[in-house]
Amino acid sequence: MSRRIDADVAARNPVAGFAGANFSRMVDASPTLSACLRGLHDRREEELARALAEATGASPEDIAPRTAAALLTAAHRVLFQRIQQLTLAGRTNDEIARVVAEEADTAFALLEPALADYAVA
Numbered sequence: 001m002s003r004r005i006d007a008d009v010a011a012r013n014p015v016a017g018f019a020g021a022n023f024s025r026m027v028d029a030s031p032t033l034s035a036c037l038r039g040l041h042d043r044r045e046e047e048l049a050r051a052l053a054e055a056t057g058a059s060p061e062d063i064a065p066r067t068a069a070a071l072l073t074a075a076h077r078v079l080f081q082r083i084q085q086l087t088l089a090g091r092t093n094d095e096i097a098r099v100v101a102e103e104a105d106t107a108f109a110l111l112e113p114a115l116a117d118y119a120v121a
Helices: 002-011 021-029 031-056 063-088 093-115
Strands: none
Touching (some): 002 063, 002 093, 021 031, 031 063, 063 093
16 A cells, blocks of 8 residues: 555645645535545545455455554545645645655554554465
């Protein structure tokens, strides 16, 4: 998952949060759009949990794939929110990318002790 955010940051991917100041302000100001965004984050977590359960042979109700998915997608959600925060603060995409690339390393390093041996073939 950290490779995904690295690629998204390098590409300034709007799906990762690089949506521009006008769009970011619109979402930030709208409770409806903010709720929709949260729903998209939740769906990502559900789909990742399903994929992890399938990859590890676990049942869909197993706590391990659901917990791993929650941890990984929480890091993505925090980084997305950070991109939005920096965008709304007027930072350029290049500045945001530098900050978020470092912060992504920190976020995923925090997860590594818990997930380093999970779902590895």
